[in-house]
Amino acid sequence: MADQVIQTSPANARARALAVLMAPKLSAPDLAVAQRTAPYEPWPLVTRLSAIASADTAAGTSTEGLAPDIQSLAQADFARALQSNWGMREVVKIYAQHSALRPIIQDALGGFTPAEQSRFIRLVRQTAASSG
Structure with missing residues (x-):
């Protein structure tokens, strides 16, 4: 469905973010395009973080x-998300669940x-105290 929306509206930020999330493998060029369409908009940003x-x-x-x-x-x-309260909470969840991403988040x-x-x-x- 995201691909269909992108065909008719290539700058649709939500469709771009969803396409990145649903792709079989994360692609740097696709992620970069998704970032350019809506760098700070909450839903696409959280979707990209999920991807x-x-x-x-x-x-x-x-x-x-x-x-x-x-x-x-x-x-x-991650830097964009860390600028807001909701974004920081999302990054904290990822930090807690994905140890391999911690150095990138720390940077x-x-x-x-x-x-x-x-x-x-x-x-x-x-987060660690409440889940442990």
Whole structure:
């Protein structure tokens, strides 16, 4: 369905994000296009984060993990999400569930103030305490 919407409306941010999520394999060019259509809009951003987390899960125990071009795109989306309360909560969930993505998220946090970084750490600890 997303592909049909993209055919008639190539700039549809939700369709682009959904196509990235539903693709058999995460593609850096497709992720980049999805990011350009709506870099900060909540629904497409959360959908892209889900696609990144799913790609990490698909990599599983593979030694290759996410490709470097996807890692840089993922870092940009994590940084965007970390700028809002709802986005930070989404990133905290991913951080807690996907240890392989933690270095990418930590790199995204590098551009934030120490207070914002501390807030993120508090949310991670709260999440860990409530699920443990």
